[in-house]
Amino acid sequence: MNKPENRVDKIVSDLLHGRRLRLRGGDADEKAAIAAAARLAAARQGPQRMNPAFRKRLEQALELAPREPWLTRRAALVAGLGVAAGVVSGGLVGRTLHGAPTAQVQGGGPIDPIGGRWVDVAAMSDLVEGQGMRVTAGSVGAFVFRRGDTVTAVTSICSHLPCELWWNGGQGLLDCPCHPASFTAEGKSTDMAYPLPDLNTVHVRVTPAGRVEVLGTA
């Protein structure tokens, strides 16, 4: 089955049955043939229009999208518009309410919860080099990363829509489930054309006993 003709025929067969392109390691060697197969499979179907159900979903997505797409959750909170977003984002509310408004619109700043306290979230040995681990410190959600002896943390809430990010280990990125947006472990947006604000950082420290603590809430 590892012969290229077998692998490509499997892809052709999937295409002819209307299935997704499922590619594996080694298929890159035949990328040109696979792309040609996709074109021919498409040509066989003739020009395509969107399925009515998909078109309806797309229409709803367009209408539900924020009117001001780059109005961040934080900016909405400053403007007094984001009660719901604030509830979702938990500990972020504290910082937003007592910080300087001009700084709050910018992403990437640290989260300083009111009455914050250090919360034990993991042992240093629990962290895998370069891999994100989701932790909670009271109402502050964060992803912590280890690089050697250094540990960093960013909020687990997207800087655009108030959705919980998830760690995409394969890509090494934090992905937002609510729209096509990804962030690096440093909290930087990967979209160069329309970069989103940086993720807020979360205070994190390692105790002499090798415990990882995050500044959260009681």
Next chain:
Amino acid sequence: MSAGRPPDELEAEPDEPGDVLQLPMAPRATDVALGELEIVYAFIYARVGNRADAEDLTQQVAMKAIPRLREGSPASAIRGYLFATARSVLGGFWSTRLGLSEVELHEDLALAVPQSPPSEERADTVQRILAELSDNYRRVLELRFLHGYSLKEVAAEMHSTVGAVKVMQLRALRAAAKVKVYP
């Protein structure tokens, strides 16, 4: 003062000028966007060959393009932007699926904006590709892709074996990939 006017006429009169200006605009903007996204969908489908991937990618394009769609730009500007976004999304799709950086993707995956509308694209594409191939290669691709034959049926039709047809199909696809689809 308005007591003598029929009730429906009263209801038709807007309380605020904003009602008149805004209500007809919102659905129109969405409809224009959907019309352009139909073309984008056909463009993407023609390159990935299946509905599920085409829908995912079209949705990605739409989400990325929402700020521009809302600006009320002319349709031509929106279309140019949508196709630029679609090319970027397609590049990301292929590089992710194949485990390659986008730099490693070569001309065979070039995602040029078609000069003709999608409705004319199909005939052009197939004709151009098949016309450039040898008889055997053309035949195997015609039977497999245009007539939907199974490998076994193709083998019977071409008086060959399934194994040989698989190899010929791969070689034909490699040859097809070298045909310049768009001038």
